[in-house]
Amino acid sequence: xxxxxxxxxxxxxxxxxxxxxxxxxxxxxxxxxxxxxxxxxxxxxxxxxxxxxxxxxxxxxxxxxxxxxxxxxxxxxxxxxxxxxxxxxxxxxxxxxxxxxxxxxxxxxxxxxxxxxxxxxxxxxxxxxxxxxxxxxxxxxxxxxxxxxxxxxxxxxxxxxxxxxxxxxxxxxxxxxxxxxxxxxxxxxxxxxxxxxxxxxxxx
Amino acid sequence: xxxxxxxxxxxxxxxxxxxxxxxxxxxxxxxxxxxxxxxxxxxxxxxxxxxxxxxxxxxxxxxxxxxxxxxxxxxxxxxxxxxxxxxxxxxxxxxxxxxxxxxxxxxxxxxxxxxxxxxxxxxxxxxxxxxxxxxxxxxxxxxxxxxxxxxxxxxxxxxxxxxxxxxxxxxxxxxxxxxxxxxxxxxxxxxxxxxxxxxxxxxx
DNA sequence: ACCTGAACACCGTTCAAGT
DNA sequence: ACCTGAACACCGTTCAAGT
Numbered sequence: 042x043x044x045x046x047x048x049x050x051x052x053x054x055x056x057x058x059x060x061x062x063x064x065x066x067x068x069x070x071x072x073x074x075x076x077x078x079x080x081x082x083x084x085x086x087x088x089x090x091x092x093x094x095x096x097x098x099x100x101x102x103x104x105x106x107x108x109x110x111x112x113x114x115x116x117x118x119x120x121x122x123x124x125x126x127x128x129x130x131x132x133x134x135x136x137x138x139x140x141x142x143x144x145x146x147x148x149x150x151x152x153x154x155x156x157x158x159x160x161x162x163x164x165x166x167x168x169x170x171x172x173x174x175x176x177x178x179x180x181x182x183x184x185x186x187x188x189x190x191x192x193x194x195x196x197x198x199x200x201x202x203x204x205x206x207x208x209x210x211x212x213x214x215x216x217x218x219x220x221x222x223x224x225x226x227x228x229x230x231x232x233x234x235x236x237x238x239x240x241x242x243x244x245x
Numbered sequence: 246x247x248x249x250x251x252x253x254x255x256x257x258x259x260x261x262x263x264x265x266x267x268x269x270x271x272x273x274x275x276x277x278x279x280x281x282x283x284x285x286x287x288x289x290x291x292x293x294x295x296x297x298x299x300x301x302x303x304x305x306x307x308x309x310x311x312x313x314x315x316x317x318x319x320x321x322x323x324x325x326x327x328x329x330x331x332x333x334x335x336x337x338x339x340x341x342x343x344x345x346x347x348x349x350x351x352x353x354x355x356x357x358x359x360x361x362x363x364x365x366x367x368x369x370x371x372x373x374x375x376x377x378x379x380x381x382x383x384x385x386x387x388x389x390x391x392x393x394x395x396x397x398x399x400x401x402x403x404x405x406x407x408x409x410x411x412x413x414x415x416x417x418x419x420x421x422x423x424x425x426x427x428x429x430x431x432x433x434x435x436x437x438x439x440x441x442x443x444x445x446x447x448x449x
Numbered sequence: 450a451c452c453t454g455a456a457c458a459c460c461g462t463t464c465a466a467g468t
Numbered sequence: 469a470c471c472t473g474a475a476c477a478c479c480g481t482t483c484a485a486g487t
Contacts, residue, residue, distance in 0.1 A: 050334075055480060067481075068452050076480065129333045129379045130254075134404070139413060142423070146415040156415065160422035165435050172376020175333045200338070209343060211350040211360065218364035219346070231369050234442035241441055259461060271462075272471050280461065 042086060045123035049183035052123065055079065080127045085135040087124045091117040093137075096144035103152035104236050107145070111170050111232050112225075118174045122185055125178040128171050141167075153243030162239050169235060177223040194220045246290060249327035253387035256327065259283065284331045289339040291328045295321040297341075300348035307356035308440050311349070315374050315436050316429075322378045326389055329382045332375050345371075357447030366443050373439055381427040398424045 044052040044061065055076050059066040073079050091114040096106050118125050142163055149159035180197070181187050188196075198220035206213035221227055248256040248265065259280050263270040277283050295318040300310050322329050346367055353363035384401070385391050392400075402424035410417035425431055 054478090056478080064451095065453055066479095067454090067483095070481075071451055126330075126334055129376075130330055130383050132384045133380075139408065139416065143413045143416045146419060150415060156419050157422045159415070160419040161426075161431060161434055162438075164423070164426045164431065165438065168373065168376040168380060168435070171380070172333075172372040175379070176337075176372060176375070179334050180336045204343065209347045211354060211363070212343065212347045215350060215360045215364040218361045219368070222365075222368045227365055227368065230365055231372070234366075234369065234446070235438065237445055238438035238442040242438070258459090260459080268470095269472055270460090271464095271473090274462075275470055 042083065042121065042124075045083065046121060046185055048123070050123040050126050053079070053083065077131065081131050081135065083124050084127050084131055084133065085137055087117060087121050087128075088114075088133070088135065088137045088141065090120075091141075093140055093144055096141075096148050099151075103148050104240070106148055107166065107236060108229070108232050110145075111166060112229070114170050115174055115225075115228060118170075119178070119187060120185060122178045122181060122183045122187060125175055125183070129175050133167075149239065152239070153245060154239065155244065158239075158242050162242075165235060165239075166232075169231060173228055173231060180223060190224050193223055197221075197223065246287065246325065246328075249287065250325060250389055252327070254327040254330050257283070257287065281335065285335050285339065287328050288331050288335055288337065289341055291321060291325050291332075292318075292337070292339065292341045292345065294324075295345075297344055297348055300345075300352050303355075307352050308444070310352055311370065311440060312433070312436050314349075315370060316433070318374050319378055319429075319432060322374075323382070323391060324389060326382045326385060326387045326391060329375075329379055329387070333379050337371075353443065356443070357449060358443065359448065362443075362446050366446075369439060369443075370436075373435060377432055377435060384427060394428050397427055401425075401427065 044057050055069055056066045058079065059069050062068075069079075073082070091110070093110070095110040095113055098106065101109075118128070145163035145166060146156070146159045149162045150156060152159075154162060178187075180193070187193070198216060201212075201216045201219055204213045204216065212219065248261050252261075259273055260270045262283065263273050266272075273283075277286070295314070297314070299314040299317055302310065305313075322332070349367035349370060350360070350363045353366045354360060356363075358366060382391075384397070391397070402420060405416075405420045405423055408417050408420065416423065
């Protein structure tokens, strides 16, 4: 985690970890079978930083619980941007992933979805959170702390400003919105839309 | 593309491309500034394989046009699984990405969304397609052709079969559904749910 | 169980030099 | 403009050997 948080996504390597531990590279293979196993351990650690209890509390509505967890997970991922690519390349099969999945399904069942739809909905939410954070991080150097959202929006607006209005009229007309694709506002908009779709599938 | 399609995601390297061209590694830097530039070129090529015309035709409904394109893009990505990780790590700013964005926004505007919501909705769809395909491919070796869906589902069911029902009751009860998270059926379910959410935001 | 030494087959990139 | 030769600072992984 230290390597990733200091040097970004490329800083994690078997040799670098060994170096930080004051040990030869091949010594790591006593503890880990593979570079991939190292990456899965990082994914597990980062995922555990997002508070699953946000899903458990029965006090708030199912919608607010799901959006609270989605937002919390995004915040955690953006704190460790170097780890984000690993979430998209390694299968999420760790113990925390299992726990998160269980709570997501339980929440959606309590909302009135069939178990099968609750399962599908849980995956939909995971895809959405991981996908949007990955695309967001892809536009950065992956080293925390990321630039403030407002600055990243300004950079995007700048980059989009050259779009020719004749060939791409709608894009040119909505550059200010496209500049905000990587913001919390867009993220929440997306999550709310998903929750609307899920609400439509509840059986009272 | 040949390298990626034969050797999977790790097969693309500056030196491997040079080797295939019968040239020294550093000769590539005459044509490409960076390894990243090479990757962006691959993304551009693959994205161009999905038929954008599916979005343009005014004959069919906006919903069927969007789902047709989403499904077509997924098919193209699954044909080149080695290229999929590149979509999540490189900013999509090529000419084809611009064209796809324009057509998505235009389609959503024609559906009755405000330009701003159409822009947000376009990004939502891209996130969903790329995110779910990336997670799907992450469970494979990234070398085409992928195993048939039915076999990948069977492998997932096998892997999930050990989940303890006491600790994870809902997960255990819905293993058969979770096994299908990587299928076309789940993908279409997700897209239809998004389209429902978008339909709710149309102004007649 | 845990580590080292040595080695193998790789990387991306730069720089000076050639045509 | 396009390529080579040589070099630098890296990779992941294996194998035999040591304690």
